[in-house]
Amino acid sequence: SLDILNVGNMLNSAWGIYKQSGLANYDNIRPLRFYGVTDDKRPIYQVYANNTEDFQKKSAWVGDLSTSSTLSTNSTWSMLLGLKVNF
Secondary structure (H helix, E strand, O other): OOOEOOOHHHHHOOOOOOOEEEHHHHHHHHEEEEEEEEEOOOOEEOOOOOOOHHHHHHOOOEEOOOOOOOOOOHHHHHHEEEEOOOO
């Protein structure tokens, strides 16, 4: 038997790439950041989003070949050859 996984990536290295949304990381979408506490123990928060360009950069898809992110084995093709022997 022959099993081939991710045939698209076997045909072209730009196909079958595993991508993940940058919004999957909680740090990219939280609106406030904990800044510290006051003398009377009240929390101080700061708005986390600096500008829209920063948010757009953090929310981009990661795992693309054009980025410098590390690709995992999810983005590679693999082949399994099986042999059945009867006695």
